[in-house]
Amino acid sequence: MTTNRPPERVWLFLGLAYSFSWLFWILNALAAQGWPILPALTSFLAGPFNPAAFGPLVGALALAIWFDGWRGASALLRRGLNYRFGWQWLLTIFVLPITIFSGAIVVAGFISARPLDRSAISDPLYALIAIFVILLTNGPLQLDCSTIDDHRSGEHRMDDRSP
Numbered sequence: 647m648t649t650n651r652p653p654e655r656v657w658l659f660l661g662l663a664y665s666f667s668w669l670f671w672i673l674n675a676l677a678a679q680g681w682p683i684l685p686a687l688t689s690f691l692a693g694p695f696n697p698a699a700f701g702p703l704v705g706a707l708a709l710a711i712w713f714d715g716w717r718g719a720s721a722l723l724r725r726g727l728n729y730r731f732g733w734q735w736l737l738t739i740f741v742l743p744i745t746i747f748s749g750a751i752v753v754a755g756f757i758s759a760r761p762l763d764r765s766a767i768s769d770p771l772y773a774l775i776a777i778f779v780i781l782l783t784n785g786p787l788q789l790d791c792s793t794i795d796d797h798r799s800g801e802h803r804m805d806d807r808s809p
């Protein structure tokens with residue numbers, strides 16, 4: 647794998663990463679605005695498995711394969727999956743998400759006018775799993791398909807309106 651990376655490669659990476667990601671995000675935005683897109687595609691794009699988040703990985707792998715062949719892609723993945731680091735980083739990896747999640751619940755409890763839905767934290771094991779599911783699948787940022795359909799038809803539910 648080459649060690650010098652000309653600026654053109656950086657621009658190629660940014661172009662590939664952004665174009666891959668925005669291809670899916672633009673379709674998702676068009677579906678949210680009521681454009682006629684297949685319902686199965688709309689629910690896929692609005693779900694947690696939208697491939698748009700993988701734009702940087704796709705761009706990096708494509709350029710590694712293009713410039714350095716499969717050995718370059720293998721070296722890139724090896725560097726990305728290197729797990730040899732100190733215990734303080736491992737502790738940070740596992741404690742920081744739990745701290746952020748817990749802090750968000752506490753802050754939301756103080757500033758919310760409505761009672762919080764505590765179903766995700768009622769069972770400790772479920773809460774631990776929920777933290778990583780939410781963080782790894784863009785849970786708080788994903789678009790609910792039912793709200794797209796409600797807005798298309800002009801129907802608004804009472805619970806969607808803020809007090």
